[in-house]
Amino acid sequence: MKIAQKSIKFLALALLVLISATSFASSTDKKHDTQNDGGRVNSKEEISDYIKHHLADSHDFTLFSYSNDAGERKHFGFSLPVILWSSKGLVAFMSSEFHHNDDGHVLVDRKGLKFAKIHSKIFELDANASTVSFDETHHATNAHKVLDFSITKSVVGILIAGFLIFFGFTKLAKQYKTRDIPKGFGRVLEPLVLYVRDEIAKPNIGEKKYRKFMPYLLTVFFFIWILNLMGLTPLGFNVTGQIAVTVCLALITLVVYITNGSKDFWAHTLWMPGVPKLLRPILAVLELAGFLLIKPFSLLVRLFANITAGHSVVMGIAALMILLKSQFGTVGATGISFFLTLFLTVIELLVAFLQAFIFTMLSALFIGMAVEEHEHH
């Protein structure tokens, strides 16, 4: 019964992959490429735009899109709520009202305000404007961005990851009430928890103090890992490649290690002993900059850049299928891009874990630096 359920799930997923892949492939088969040909991606610029569009957050959850025989663009997926803080307060509507338009041509009226979506950002039009006008660099001239608290695709991804982690680990926690050694999926999760504890927390923070930080380290590790992995599925999430997400993660790490800094840590940071007094203020500035800016910045940029680069490269290599078609033919180009993409995706699988590990490791290391107490004073 269980196996049957699993295979059904797997089949559904495989079908999903297949459908999205075929719709993508079929759009490349036809040879007419005008600018507005219903979402076909043929030229280098279109590919670049497509990748940029994927990397950005989205207000719709589109699983795949296709063009029907009449040339109409059809999207398969579901719309998500848009929640805005506009000049007239809170505004909420479903993203379907934009009709998948992403260049500001479809306007949504709420509370006498007009909203347009331009490159995955929502703009509020100025009071007297009726349509969005653009300058030559394609920036809106008569609209401004609003605070956007929408449940975007990334937020959905975060929620899904949160639910997965929560249900997975509460189930594991419950198992310990009746048995010493978990069974089923818990047996997979337990070594991961032990790994974070024994390989990340204990060596970097120390036997005495690691306990307090375990919940944060475990949460962050699984959060990043699951989201990285979700980014590799055909669902097309790119959560850990959103700068806002990595900023948030790095900021929490910063807050954790600053609020838990020991007396010794602050003494060493602000007034380094054993150094000429003249140098101490300079060192203090350097140390403070290191702990408050450089370390969190390196954390957030590393994760963001790795995931963004990974997605860009995988999509770029997949696009070789289109770009190499004239040289190698459809089969040759597809074969080349298939194997390269497969290879890169396997590497990305490793990177997904590695980045989660590095983020957690460095967080633990910084926390360890902050809570360390020097016994020789």
Add this chain to the structure above:
Amino acid sequence: MDIFNDFSIGLFALQLVILIVLLILLAKFAWKPILNSLEERESGIESALSEAENARKEMQNLQADNAKLIKEAREERDAMMKEARAIQDKMIADAKEDAKEVTASLIAKAQASIQQEKQAALAEIKKNVAELSIGIAESVIKKELSNKKDQLDLVEGILKDVTLN
């Protein structure tokens, strides 16, 4: 792509809220029970191992004790055997000694009684000889004492004999 333009405050805020809520929920319902049970299990395993080690040591001690006991018992037995042998030897020796003494005393008694018998026999013989001599002397004297000179010679001769005797 402009990173700062891409930064969405809304996404940041939602992520912050969700992550903190998730952290609190997980800490309470997942991490704490999991880590506690893991630690409990580990300390359980550790104590079980040390108990096993203790039991092994105890076993070894017991075995050593047993060996010691066996050795002691064997020594004791050896000592007892040795003692018994010594006693036996002594008894035999004593018995021999006693036998010898008894024999010696028997022989001595026998000799004494022989001596006595001999003395008695000798005395008897002497008595008989004396009676015989007296008889002979009587008859000789009766016959010889007819002259004086013969009497004197006789007395002289007897005296001579007596001195020699």
